[in-house]
Amino acid sequence: MLLQSLASAIADKWIAEQQYALTKAFDSQSENYGHGNKQTEADKKSILHPDLKTIPRVQQVQVIGNGLIHDYEGLSSAQLKHPSHKTFHKTVVSQEDEDNLGITRFYRWHIDAALYNLNPPRVTTLYGKRVPQGPRQTVRYDDGTGHELSVPLGTTAFVSGKTMFNILPEDLKSLAVRSKVKYAPHPYVWMSPAHAKSTGLGIESEGLEVPLNELPPWEESKVKTFPVVWKNPVTDELSFQVHPCGAKEMLIDPLPAGAKREGALYPDGAHLTNLEEVRELLYKMQRPAINPELVYPHDWQENDLVLFHNRGILHSVVGAFKPHEVRIFHQCNLAASDEPAGPTPGDVAKYA
Numbered sequence: 100m101l102l103q104s105l106a107s108a109i110a111d112k113w114i115a116e117q118q119y120a121l122t123k124a125f126d127s128q129s130e131n132y133g134h135g136n137k138q139t140e141a142d143k144k145s146i147l148h149p150d151l152k153t154i155p156r157v158q159q160v161q162v163i164g165n166g167l168i169h170d171y172e173g174l175s176s177a178q179l180k181h182p183s184h185k186t187f188h189k190t191v192v193s194q195e196d197e198d199n200l201g202i203t204r205f206y207r208w209h210i211d212a213a214l215y216n217l218n219p220p221r222v223t224t225l226y227g228k229r230v231p232q233g234p235r236q237t238v239r240y241d242d243g244t245g246h247e248l249s250v251p252l253g254t255t256a257f258v259s260g261k262t263m264f265n266i267l268p269e270d271l272k273s274l275a276v277r278s279k280v281k282y283a284p285h286p287y288v289w290m291s292p293a294h295a296k297s298t299g300l301g302i303e304s305e306g307l308e309v310p311l312n313e314l315p316p317w318e319e320s321k322v323k324t325f326p327v328v329w330k331n332p333v334t335d336e337l338s339f340q341v342h343p344c345g346a347k348e349m350l351i352d353p354l355p356a357g358a359k360r361e362g363a364l365y366p367d368g369a370h371l372t373n374l375e376e377v378r379e380l381l382y383k384m385q386r387p388a389i390n391p392e393l394v395y396p397h398d399w400q401e402n403d404l405v406l407f408h409n410r411g412i413l414h415s416v417v418g419a420f421k422p423h424e425v426r427i428f429h430q431c432n433l434a435a436s437d438e439p440a441g442p443t444p445g446d447v448a449k450y451a
Contacts, residue, residue: 133432135213205300208385215282260339
């Protein structure tokens, strides 16, 4: 269950040093923020740049939220900006529906990870320092399914990667355990001109990505390729862990010897480089797991501390705030000292 991977606690006052220490306790060899200390703020072209402000004395902890703040944690002033689907999705909710009906969307389903040079963090901690309250909103998927989900204002939505894998039909489970995803170099710069789907689960294929030769300098050796399915080192369970927005290629192994070929997808293996094909295939595999009944929308209260298993969960920012509404959160995750483990040969034999 999702709640087995999600822990929520109450603290009277969490300071940045404590939050960093707690996060580091899950990976004592980790040191840098998940996107690299100062890297996100330094790269003005990154889609993440407007959303994160670094606490100067503890650079692994970021201030996120909404509204203008002054003299806060060493920041003389900072304009926080709650991410809005209206700056990222191809289509948007009308202002009338937002104002009168409280309609909103998932912003971007993701794993906290740089996906270039650095390894995905094991855990993320989120601390709600100042949490404005307001009427509930309704997430509308706008994908032809009619799906909607009532959520608290400014919720963080979570789905289980374990469930995402477990509910796949046999042919897609076989494909998942045989596949790896190669991510774009500097993926948050690469995707910055592109538009997301109305569900926030991946990018529309319009050819708007930054050409590779126009990205900041990059090295092939630092480009990340990860298994589609990650194995929990404690429980041995498998989770479907793909950041769909940054995915660029798929590498599929052939079926193992003795596996049934009838009905199998790509039985001889494949290297998929057509971006639209990659995105359509991943969307087909991931979309069922964000059905409304499978989403946990956390109802934030002031001083909530949420710690989640970043290698077993996908999550999304949700909702919209008015410019004057001040919301202050602290986020911490650390680039891991190891890469996530994929399925074992035994797992492949079982599911392929």
